[in-house]
Amino acid sequence: EVFTSLASMEKMLQAESNVSQQIREYIKAEIERLDALEAIAEEMEQHSSQALVSPEDHLANPVNSFLLVKRLTVDWNKIVNDYLVLENKVSSGCIHDTASVFPETIDLQGAALGLTRIQDVYHLDSETIASGSFTEQNTTEFTAGDCYEIGKQVYFQNDHYHSILWMEEALVRWEKESEKTAEKNVILDYLSFSYSHFGSLRKALNLTNDWLAIEPGHERAIANRRYYERIIAEADDAERQKLKGDNGAPVVDGKPHRFLTDYTGSKSYSDYEKLCRGEETHKRPFKHRLVCRYQRYHPIFYISPLKEEMLNFDPAIYVYHDVLTDSQNAIIKEVSRPKLHRSGVFSKTDADTGLSNFRTSQTAWHDDSTHPLIARLSQKASAISNLTLETVEHLQVLNYGIGGLYEPHWDFVQGEERNEFSESDRNRVATFICYLSELEAGGYTVYPTVGAAVVPRKNSCALWYNLMRNGTGDYRTYHAACPILYGYKWVANKWFHEGGQEFVRPCGLNSAE
Numbered sequence: 001e002v003f004t005s006l007a008s009m010e011k012m013l014q015a016e017s018n019v020s021q022q023i024r025e026y027i028k029a030e031i032e033r034l035d036a037l038e039a040i041a042e043e044m045e046q047h048s049s050q051a052l053v054s055p056e057d058h059l060a061n062p063v064n065s066f067l068l069v070k071r072l073t074v075d076w077n078k079i080v081n082d083y084l085v086l087e088n089k090v091s092s093g094c095i096h097d098t099a100s101v102f103p104e105t106i107d108l109q110g111a112a113l114g115l116t117r118i119q120d121v122y123h124l125d126s127e128t129i130a131s132g133s134f135t136e137q138n139t140t141e142f143t144a145g146d147c148y149e150i151g152k153q154v155y156f157q158n159d160h161y162h163s164i165l166w167m168e169e170a171l172v173r174w175e176k177e178s179e180k181t182a183e184k185n186v187i188l189d190y191l192s193f194s195y196s197h198f199g200s201l202r203k204a205l206n207l208t209n210d211w212l213a214i215e216p217g218h219e220r221a222i223a224n225r226r227y228y229e230r231i232i233a234e235a236d237d238a239e240r241q242k243l244k245g246d247n248g249a250p251v252v253d254g255k256p257h258r259f260l261t262d263y264t265g266s267k268s269y270s271d272y273e274k275l276c277r278g279e280e281t282h283k284r285p286f287k288h289r290l291v292c293r294y295q296r297y298h299p300i301f302y303i304s305p306l307k308e309e310m311l312n313f314d315p316a317i318y319v320y321h322d323v324l325t326d327s328q329n330a331i332i333k334e335v336s337r338p339k340l341h342r343s344g345v346f347s348k349t350d351a352d353t354g355l356s357n358f359r360t361s362q363t364a365w366h367d368d369s370t371h372p373l374i375a376r377l378s379q380k381a382s383a384i385s386n387l388t389l390e391t392v393e394h395l396q397v398l399n400y401g402i403g404g405l406y407e408p409h410w411d412f413v414q415g416e417e418r419n420e421f422s423e424s425d426r427n428r429v430a431t432f433i434c435y436l437s438e439l440e441a442g443g444y445t446v447y448p449t450v451g452a453a454v455v456p457r458k459n460s461c462a463l464w465y466n467l468m469r470n471g472t473g474d475y476r477t478y479h480a481a482c483p484i485l486y487g488y489k490w491v492a493n494k495w496f497h498e499g500g501q502e503f504v505r506p507c508g509l510n511s512a513e
């Protein structure tokens, strides 16, 4: 007990003073925490109020879209950990659950992947994207931390080539930053490993030495340095041996290069990429005969003729302009927004997720009862194509994401996929695809086998036949949606089937028709 001695109560006085001091320190730390949180809230308010003036304009820029995903994943997690979790502010309900609307790690990975696709297809280096100089509208730049995050995301997808491109850019930006947004030693860690992956060991060694200059005692860095030095010394020895006549030298100075598979390295894939950039891939001797003309072959075109543009003769590909009205366009998008979910493909899906990077968009389906204007579009598609609507599919609306694309494919089904469609509907005889938006750049529909490209124009629709007249697939209709470079891309597909077209599209006299 203490009350029996005043001398021992002196300690209590001291303790009281200590406690008050601790309370003061706690308040100080708490005020600092709240000030920091206030600054974060202010920054978020400023960002969202600017972006919300026109979300479409804001998100049309892939730099902004990526940053939004990053803000709500990596940055938000950091805010939660640094300022909220310890104080139990999230679970105590001060901040409501964000999980249902916020993106997840897979979204961040997908966003980074989208940027690397834009980079590859449109031949843009990281600097051009990071500085936003690929577009005149741009007001946003990536920080070193943003570039680092992209490099890290693709690194974990084993993509060392793009990781190098982005980590290098992160380093350049880091050097210029007065307020650092990343840690140089961490960048060097990733970068050196990615270089070593390509056998660029001297480069990896130099970077590891830079890293050790910052963190001299780092054990893994020391071990890596030893390893690189040993391999380089062995290779040098082998090189000397070779000079004496032995030719078994290992390569130690490989160059980073984009990884190409048989598929992505093929001529047809490279033609797809060229067409996306607006380059020519084929000599098209009859191109000058492709015409635009007014068509009046159906009563609905008597007063307002159909504006037809021929894009290719054989296989025939047409583009029709001003098919949709602005009100139809707006309705289709409006009814689609709440229904959108990730698009699938018949094959090539990732076994784990059931989804693919082959087609990165979201889909909504509508039957004609959704809205009278949607029914009217079906009628018009039928009038234009002269095909019956008996076995036509519902309207499929697509909205693409960051660098969103649909790699080369056929719309008709083959082999086992044939079970997708019923005996009476049979295969997809024709594709009628309408463009609901115009893009600033990218997002063409291209045909790598014939060397043609449709530049999306709002309210225009393209039409082609996927099958020969005898019902076999026309492999020349191989086509793809190029990655979006800048803009929003909405399209609506109407697929006509064989069933019911026997009299309107009868067999031809030979199999080449």
Ligand SMILES: O=C(O)CCC(=O)C(=O)O
Pocket (backbone or CB within 6 Å): 398, 406, 411, 433, 443, 444, 445, 479, 480, 481, 482, 491, 493
């Ligand atoms: O969006 C495009 O340009 C083409 C889409 C496409 O080919 C498809 O959905 O099958």
Ligand SMILES: [Fe+2]
Pocket (backbone or CB within 6 Å): 409, 410, 411, 479
């Ligand atoms: Fe398609």
